[in-house]
Amino acid sequence: MMNPYITADHEAIRKKVRNFAEKEVKPLAFELDDKEKFSSHLTQRMGELGLFGIHLPKKYGGQAKDYLSLLIAVEEIAKVDASQASTLAAHNSLGIGPIYYFGNEDQKQKYLPKLTSGKHVWAFGLTEDNAGSDSRGTESVGILQGNNWVINGSKKFISNASSDMSLGVTLQVVTANDDGKKELSAILVERSASGFSAASLKGKMMWRASDTAELNFENCKVPKENLLGNLGEGAKIMLQTLDSGRLTIAAMGLGLAQGAYELALAYAQKREQFGKAISKFQAIGFKLADMATKIEAARNLLYHACWLKDNGHAFGKEAAMAKLYCSEVAQEVANEAVQIHGAHGLIKESAVERFYRDQRILQIGEGTSEILRLVISRYIGC
Known part of the structure; x- marks a missing residue:
């Protein structure tokens, strides 16, 4: 997939994280969800992969990558399991973020190396x-x-x-x-x-x-x-932290939507009714086309907002837009994915059932959709 914001380094990170998500996270996702069990093992593995503080300088234990690298990692894990993606997103944006951006050097030296190690959140x-x-x-x-x-x-x-x-x-x-x-x-x-x-x-x-x-x-x-x-300065610190956090929540929405779409597409291509795959029926094909279009629009909106942050530009408005749109696309795509699966999408053993539940928080956490519309309206002069 060609995207002007993506470099070969980004693609290498995507490939590495996708491999981890498919081989290590996916086999455990159902059981962890069913038992409501936080996985220290998977969390430590994300740290070992260099995903904790990936955007921090190496002197603090980071990888000296850009913020888009973090978003790509969150996106790829969210395609498989939103719980693990949320751990990664929250630790980087809400946990590490305030200390890195607002802490003095003593505070950074005391905490950041521990928080990039994979041993702590x-x-x-x-x-x-x-x-x-x-x-x-x-x-x-x-x-x-x-x-x-x-x-x-x-x-x-x-x-x-x-x-x-x-x-x-x-x-x-x-x-x-x-x-x-x-x-x-x-x-x-x-x-x-x-x-x-x-x-x-x-x-x-x-x-x-x-x-x-x-x-x-x-x-x-x-x-x-x-x-x-x-x-x-508490309010300033918290609100500026949320601007960056909204980008990671948007990445979760984007990844979840992509994962639900891929499940729906694969199911529609193999499920047959009236003698042919249901993907060949216009009613289903058009659903999938709309899903793909919205996901692509969400990705470009999010990557542009992140480009602004990575290049030192104001990005608060765009972060609010990206979080709003990506979270609502996740809701729409997950809903349609269940519809395409029919009754098969309503049982717990179906991954799409978990995706449908997991997307619901995205319109609430780190700025409800209502608050984000208020934020955006103020940016545009309303």
Whole structure:
């Protein structure tokens, strides 16, 4: 496939990750989903392949690739299993990202080599009961007492935060509140900190093999030097992190759509009715044509947004557009893939059934479709 954004290096990364996804992830995907089991083994393997911090300089343990290399890796894994893709996406964009882009050199040297090794993951603590789309709804509090921040509060629906591999989390907390005007700051909290507990969330419809947790902080003490950036920069750090994170969620949508489309195409070519493959019927052929067209449009929109980021241009609007479009294409393609499979697409043993469930979070996480339309409307002057 020719694409002006893709180089030979990108294709080599795609081939390597596709081989890993097909040979190592695919055989385990059903069982891990069925048992709601996070795989430390597959997570470590992604690290061993150099996918953790792939876009970071080598002095931090990265591969010194561009951000598109990360998106291609996420895309290829999402074609097979969204749970493993979400672990990779969240760790790179939401976990590593804030430390790399906003941390001081001491913080980078302390954490990034560990987070690129494949032995640890890092989380991003924004969502609370009353904080999500409204990031300023944060109620967790951090008070500086002597040489320590003392944190009280909770976070929920946090990726990569409760497994044995979790090293810590970047938290947004209220560090001052002057007549209702909140000062929001970001603080790095290690998993070993006293007063920090994490409970794994079970019973999810989607990403059942990913690690999702509820976090609680009760007089949790962390050193004052764990402040990320400056006081009052929490909202800026979180929102800029989400811009990059939206690109990885878009890559998940793109990969999932591609995977569902390929399953549907293969099924339609072998399933016969009325004496011929159902792909030969116009009703099915047109569905597949529309799916292929939307996927190609989504890919070009996403790759262009990533090109802007990689070349130092503003990309917030395009990231919002790419995340919105790719996630909704994933929904449309997964839905049509089930339709083409008919009753066979409704049983758990069918991979397309898992794809249909896994796509649903993509229109919610890291900016709901409604919020993204609001973001885009502001960019265009509405």
